[in-house]
Amino acid sequence: GDSVTQMEGPVTLSEEAFLTINCTYTATGYPSLFWYVQYPGEGLQLLLKATKADDKGSNKGFEATYRKETTSFHLEKGSVQVSDSAVYFCALSEKSNYQLIWGAGTKLIIKP
Amino acid sequence: DGGITQSPKYLFRKEGQNVTLSCEQNLNHDAMYWYRQDPGQGLRLIYYSQIVNDFQKGDIAEGYSVSREKKESFPLTVTSAQKNPTAFYLCASSITGTGVYEQYFGPGTRLTVT
Numbered sequence: 001g002d003s004v005t006q007m008e009g010p011v012t013l014s015e016e017a018f019l020t021i022n023c024t025y026t027a028t029g030y031p032s033l034f035w036y037v038q039y040p041g042e043g044l045q046l047l048l049k050a051t052k053a054d055d056k057g058s059n060k061g062f063e064a065t066y067r068k069e070t071t072s073f074h075l076e077k078g079s080v081q082v083s084d085s086a087v088y089f090c091a092l093s094e095k096s097n098y099q100l101i102w103g104a105g106t107k108l109i110i111k112p
Numbered sequence: 113d114g115g116i117t118q119s120p121k122y123l124f125r126k127e128g129q130n131v132t133l134s135c136e137q138n139l140n141h142d143a144m145y146w147y148r149q150d151p152g153q154g155l156r157l158i159y160y161s162q163i164v165n166d167f168q169k170g171d172i173a174e175g176y177s178v179s180r181e182k183k184e185s186f187p188l189t190v191t192s193a194q195k196n197p198t199a200f201y202l203c204a205s206s207i208t209g210t211g212v213y214e215q216y217f218g219p220g221t222r223l224t225v226t
Binding site: 032034041042043044045046049051089093095098099100102103104105107 | 116118143145152153154155157160162202204206207208209211212213214215216217218219220222
């Protein structure tokens with residue numbers, strides 16, 4: 001079945017560092033891919049998405065490119081801030097199934 | 113503003129009592145979902161509903177029940193049969209039928225059972 005694998009956390013970086021959180025997936029079809037962010041004690045917010053190969057999703061300085069050849073959707077940001085500290089979830093949905101398949105989440109800690 | 117509301121934000125109950133968590137959405141979404149999140153863990157699907165008066169069990173439905181009498185509402189009851197009910201509960205909704213199914217989440221309800 002479909003699955004999503006994220007790099008284990010926590011990921012700890014200094015402010016202004018470059019961020020990469022890896023996400024790879026297994027899917028039978030051509031899924032849509034998502035990154036969600038969860039701040040402490042809150043619900044999840046959609047951060048960005050991509051619906052077909054080579055699409056780049058972007059929001060709030062974060063980017064991720066849908067790479068079909070490597071089945072990846074890595075999250076990147078050029079210069080992180082303390083306020084980016086949160087848990088990040090990668091997810092996919094197949095066109096034939098409206099449920100989301102979730103990664104385990106990666107906790108990001110940014111130190112000033 | 114459109115969105116999902118969950119109430120209350122914090123809920124405390126004694127062991128052996130049933131408790132119902134509220135979830136309401138005004139996004140006109142057909143599908144709604146309940147997830148459970150334990151500290152430092154990911155999301156586990158409890159129940160989901162694609163349409164009014166229809167719902168399906170997710171991965172961890174034992175000890176929970178739901179109803180979907182209105183499109184806007186999807187309440188979750190945590191019964192006394194749930195062995196370890198203390199957790200953070202998240203409700204979500206999405207459209208169906210377009211092929212791109214991002215989910216929108218409420219703020220969550222933190223349930224503590226002692």
